[in-house]
Amino acid sequence: MSTDGAIAPPAEARTLAPFGRRRARVAAVEEQGAYRVLWACDPQGPPDPRPGQFYMLAAAASWGGGEGERPYLPRAFSHCRVVSEASGPRLGFMLDAVGPGTERLTDLRPGEDLWLVGPLGLGFRAPARGRALLVGGGIGAAPILALADELGPTATVLLGFRSVAHAGVSSLFIAEPRLATDDGSAGRHALVTDLLHDELDHDPAATVFACGPPPMLEAVRALCATRGVEAQLALESGMACGYGACFGCVVPTRSGFVRLCLDGPVLDAAELETLLFAGAGH
Amino acid sequence: MSTDGAIAPPAEARTLAPFGRRRARVAAVEEQGAYRVLWACDPQGPPDPRPGQFYMLAAAASWGGGEGERPYLPRAFSHCRVVSEASGPRLGFMLDAVGPGTERLTDLRPGEDLWLVGPLGLGFRAPARGRALLVGGGIGAAPILALADELGPTATVLLGFRSVAHAGVSSLFIAEPRLATDDGSAGRHALVTDLLHDELDHDPAATVFACGPPPMLEAVRALCATRGVEAQLALESGMACGYGACFGCVVPTRSGFVRLCLDGPVLDAAELETLLFAGAGH
Amino acid sequence: MRTDNLPPSAGPIDLCGVELAGPILNASGTFDAIAARRAFGDAVLERFPFHAFVSKTVTLEPRAGNPPPRLWEAPAGLLNSIGLPNRGLEGFLRHDLPRLAELPAPLVVSVMGFDGNELERLVGTVGARPEVALIELNFSCPNVETGLEMGAEPAEAARAVAGVRALTDTPLLVKLSPSASDPPAVAAAAADAGADGIVLINTLRATALDPRTRRPWLGGGGGGLSGPAVRAVALGQVAGVAARVALPLIGMGGVASGAHAADLLAAGARAVAVGTESFRDPSAGYRIGDELAESLRRRSPPRPGASSE
């Protein structure tokens, strides 16, 4: 059992967060098909959060009183892009409105404030060797976009979505990604793991970086395991604090439960037996 | 003791409310100095709420998560004006932002929705005899405006405010009201009860209708008692339900505790020993 | 009996031998049907929000209740110190009962006695009235003789129930205090003593201070917490009691939607009561009954030929 990040690599892919929550002004909210991109100005935050790290966000006003008298706790979001401006970094967050917290955040208007803590957790580590294969499913495209921005055109990006409505965010990628949709309304009528399958056939030496729903991540893990391909997976789990305080976000690994907010959200696929554990995804 | 409105007059000054809460669209929010006037379209509501009756209001979205993780319960507000439109009545509410509930309501934008129940309680009863003297203190001007609209220019309106910043709402009255401010920044440098004093000197046969903070109402009650003048006072108390369900809003009267939301908020001054009871005003 | 003026339901239920058109009740003291008719007129009777109506708690003697302020708004909840104002048994029978008998739903009368003797007179008298379908014993009060809270101590609860069980054939529901070390033990003791059903939860003991003076805000000193804030506590206590006693349970505490009602039923409740939510929406019970019936319909296996979306 590990409760202090025993499995965290010596050189952690972590940019430290300022201590405490801080206000961040909403600069813009963009519709991207079924998703939205929320832009926040974070002058007090570091300019270089690692792709795959995340921030805890809450609306500064009226954070509560939604469905089920929620939200109460802040919510975790990976930054999908960082734009450096004279006034400091501007952070992009890709939002999928699935409940009271994400709904409140998508309702924010420019000029309104967020409470923000981060960047938190461990991000993706630069590929040790070979080509980088970036795989994103649905809203999991968020940290993949941040990583693609960092790696540039040398990396190959594979994205899967339910339908063309959700695929809108693919237009944010600088180098055209390969697309798959469940209903064939955009790109290939396939699963993104089918695309990955083909890519690995051509280039077995690649390193895989993936984020998406548990079933997709499990398929990626299994595929990479059989191919002996190194993979870094960005997971999700329900979080209260985001900085290791509550022990609520644990996921089972070969070395026991680890706090995903502290020793993840990016984990080595080799550390995981399965992504389909109870509570996976929340 | 009375818990079912034994003191309510045979002919109640009550317009019945539709059963259940209903949505009302915010049509406009006007700045009026330190106060705001919120206009809501209430097509399903009655066109003729009695002046002095009130509505329970809550924002349809994000009603909560403010200071102290409130509000949770709806808030009581007297309508200050009713404008009848083809689409139905448009209700005006005068708001003084004193806490999380009123703050959330003043933040509402046109097009957003309210939850609304009402009209509730007993309003002012038409003057039995003589001239009507309407006395409003601070935000207590709200039901006084509604009553002035009904009685027209025959009624005399006396208003008292902290300062000119709060006196802005006096411009809403059709017939110019007499003004007093605590700091003399508008109208007479006096208390509104000083104005009432003078009026009663000239016309001892008048009937008084008053709404305002407890100290003001107590001064009005005492003055009218010594002069033998009939007075109807609109009180405030902390409410949860507004329709007699919780027994939480009681005020002490000569016939025991009465539920202000059911047997008030307008009470005969003669029924009251004092307005300065514990919890008065909330 | 006409039911189109009651909330929609997935079908009638049996509550201690009394058939109700559905599982939605009001929580005692949170809906005054007589007052509601003054505020809303007979519309209340045409779209009555509950499948059975529970009276405010009746005591032997009249009570004026606690001095104001009686309310404090808590995070996602309400703190109240009402103090059981009521006309007393006599006044209730004369003034309230005839009016409550006009309601379109079976009547449950809640009573509280401060000692065994008071409880006997209340149960004996109320139990003899044909208008009364069920009696709810509000045990959230200290026994003035022992000082122990009837609804919190198994022995106290058992003694109180045993003392009145023989006085009436009307089914007896026991409303527990949630501030007990072991609610299932209290429920079991009440069951063994002859209770027909268990009602929970009552409000949680709590306090608020005046932000200006830091002295108790409520005129009655302490108060009771209700609303969404207590929802998860209620669900836990209902599940705990259901695991221990076989009697029908009426679950309540923070119910504001059909989903919350479905949770309580899944946890083992036979019926569900709506309390504080009625303050936010006078016809909340109707809406909740409708939402619950809808969700139950969706869950139940599709009838042959019917499609199951």
Next chain:
Amino acid sequence: MRTDNLPPSAGPIDLCGVELAGPILNASGTFDAIAARRAFGDAVLERFPFHAFVSKTVTLEPRAGNPPPRLWEAPAGLLNSIGLPNRGLEGFLRHDLPRLAELPAPLVVSVMGFDGNELERLVGTVGARPEVALIELNFSCPNVETGLEMGAEPAEAARAVAGVRALTDTPLLVKLSPSASDPPAVAAAAADAGADGIVLINTLRATALDPRTRRPWLGGGGGGLSGPAVRAVALGQVAGVAARVALPLIGMGGVASGAHAADLLAAGARAVAVGTESFRDPSAGYRIGDELAESLRRRSPPRPGASSE
């Protein structure tokens, strides 16, 4: 000792003979200072949010904790079923204690034993360590021998305290269970048995169901409710215990502002702990200490010559 890296305060306080620079502590299990240093670096030590640091509860044997999901968001609150994951006494002494000793505030170690024997070994060993200023006995667990909850039954609490009192000179704080019929009686029993201080409240027993399956959401089955939802309950229990026992109290439950802390002090607490609010704001303790000191300054009579706004 340096205090400019701790929250502002209106002055030092005495907690069972230990001087603290101020009254703000963390609630056990809601702030992992070692993890916080990994996330925020040594900035945590430069603006440490608490005047004393309380460890997560340590058990004799290592525990992995409960299976996920461990969290459920409640209205204005949080339901958790963490299951006391910790390295066990050995691992704590070897791995955690040296790191916690580096913190700029006195150290309180929370321990839980599942029987008298375990408790003896925990208190004996931890009490012998000079780095440890105070020991907190987490009694919110059933005694495996009697099945009764130590913090809910006066006799259990007394026996547990008496069993370890003689083993150490380190002050013993007893953390009660809020799910007790009579918390003041439990506190009084602990006091008579030799406790030096009382800590309350722990989380309220509660449950949540999966909205899709209506089966328990939490991997551990039931859970504990914390946050603003329990604030008024905590204030009530602190006031009740303060009226009964003279020992210093550490009050907690939903504290999110200086005003909430001031309420608990006014209700009789000597110190205040911040729990769930630290999840919303890692440096909440610092802000709350600041707000509290500010409000106390405003309330205290102006010093001669000083102006009083």
